[in-house]
Amino acid sequence: MKNDCTRCGICCRLFVINLTEKEYKSGKYKTQFEEFGLIDNFRKANSCAANTLKQKENGSCVYLKDNKCTIYKIRPQACREFFCTSKEKRFKKMIRQIKKKQVSFYNEFTEL
Secondary structure (H helix, E strand, O other), rough: OOOOOOOHHHHHHHOOOOOOHHHHHHHHOEEOOOOOOOOOOOEEEEEEEOEEEEEOOOEEEEEEEEEEOOOHHOOHHHHHHOOOOOOOOHHHHHHHHHHHHHHHHHHHHHHO
C-alpha cells in the first residue's frame, strides 16, 4: 500500500507535533508557547515542549481546517514522515489509535 494521506484529519487531532531544531528556529510555525518567545537553547525548548506546534482549545492542530492541513506543502518533518497507511513499525501504535478513533467516528455517524 502506498503511503498517502486519507485526509480524515484524525492524526491532526490526536498527536502533538514536535518541531525539529531547524523548524523551531525558523519561526515559520506557530508554537504552543509562542507568546513567550523562542528559547535560544533548543534542548531546553524541547524539554519543556516549547517546540510543539500550537493546538486549538479542542486539541487539534492550529493548521487543521475542514479536515485539511493549511500548510501541507511546508508541513513539519514529523507530519511529512507519518501516514496512517504506513507499514513502519515506529508508527504501529499511532496507527492503532487512529483506527480506534475512525471506528468511534463511524459508530457515532451511523447512530444519527
